């Protein structure tokens with residue numbers, strides 16, 4: 048049992064199986080603190096939901112006003128010693144015969160209330176000694192060590208406004224995943240890094256060896272590796288006839304080349320095959336199809352021969368593969384690459400050819416948008432597919448977003464753990480509340496007052512919504528691009544040189 052905090056008193060409708068009041072005799076009691084009570088042969092667990100103070104001397108306005116007119120109440124009476132603090136506790140359950148259950152009877156008035164013991168609290172919240180160390184919980188000496196399996200068995204959403212600490216938290220999670228020893232089970236981690244925020248891992252003394260960065264602008268995919276259905280996904284506005292022509296031409300190339308022994312073919316070959324196709328004689332339609340293909344060609348990642356790099360080779364247990372997309376401007380290209388890679392990853396996972404993995408998608412609302420036009424929904428279907436089917440195969444998603452309202456509800460609803468950091472926008476808050484079970488109005492309210500680096504964990508990974516102060520990261524932080532002040536200095540220096548050049552010339 049932890050330190051004694053007070054004694055249960057009788058309230059109007061308490062103690063009940065939902066709540067009780069206790070009069071505080073220890074000043075360490077804080078709102079949000081977990082407490083335990085031994086009563087009726089079981090151990091009750093709850094948290095302090097509110098603290099109120101009372102003082103008999105100040106109950107009646109007319110007498111307080113009268114006494115104050117002729118001096119001070121506090122001088123005339125021992126009023127200070129009549130101040131009491133009463134804590135309201137919400138019961139979370141009870142511990143009986145080695146298991147946590149709901150409370151079926153209330154604890155008795157007069158029972159002592161104690162600070163929750165760290166060991167019990169750990170078990171109550173569902174932390175594990177070899178779990179991922181995310182940070183500390185409030186008011187107690189308990190580390191938030193979340194079971195990797197419970198967190199990533201299904202999928203995770205990290206939601207918060209911009210600047211609240213999502214990417215920082217993700218870095219902490221990456222460190223924990225990379226630090227895991229083989230015996231405890233290691234997953235492969237792939238990060239779709241939109242802003243080049245994770246590249247520091249490659250340069251870090253501790254994690255660099257296990258990290259590989261792929262520059263998105265250098266990725267090339269041979270046309271022969273691209274299926275007709277992929278091309279159709281990227282060109283959603285094609286007519287049924289155009290689709291048929293396209294897939295016929297592509298399949299024709301594949302078979303023809305295989306027979307002739309030359310396995311390679313280019314976008315130019317495809318355009319020619321379309322031209323020659325007898326599936327339609329509508330020249331206009333063919334031309335429009337070629338133009339559409341031209342827009343894919345312009346993204347400059349389809350080649351005739353080389354696949355560069357062979358990313359799948361870097362999907363290894365305990366390793367981190369960073370797809371640095373900060374070098375790509377075009378959203379469609381990013382979506383196409385995510386779609387291609389995620390499909391391949393999932394397919395190989397189903398065949399057992401790659402290890403169980405966690406695919407982290409930053410700015411997930413851009414890759415699985417709720418109300419996207421077809422041309423902007425390219426990677427949505429694969430993300431939704433993994434969201435729905437991934438858990439059976441150890442294919443886990445970690446979706447990070449500052450615009451949860453725009454994130455596919457199909458994908459979001461499959462995220463069984465939500466980690467929520469600061470959110471102030473009421474629309475986002477409402478959306479988060481609807482999409483995550485277990486967020487009651489108390490928790491929703493506290494989300495708006497979270498500080499940077501403070502999070503609430505809800506769902507599968509914990510037994511009860513838990514406040515966590517995210518720990519400091521161990522890895523080096525390094526970002527693509529220069530900080531603003533360096534850019535400004537560089538600009539002024541270059542201006543100065545120009546001026547000097549002009550002066551010298553004159």
Ligand SMILES: Nc1ncnc2c1ncn2[C@@H]1O[C@H](COP(=O)(O)OP(=O)(O)O)[C@@H](O)[C@H]1O
Pocket residue numbers: 207208209210211212213214215216499500501516517518519520
């Ligand atoms: N747990 C934390 N501890 C210390 N600083 C943090 C923490 N979380 C975030 N920060 C600070 O806040 C800044 C913004 O965090 P970031 O993760 O980039 O936000 P987001 O990805 O949500 O936009 C970071 O540069 C970092 O300095």
Ligand SMILES: [Mg+2]
Pocket residue numbers: 213214215
């Ligand atoms: Mg971020």
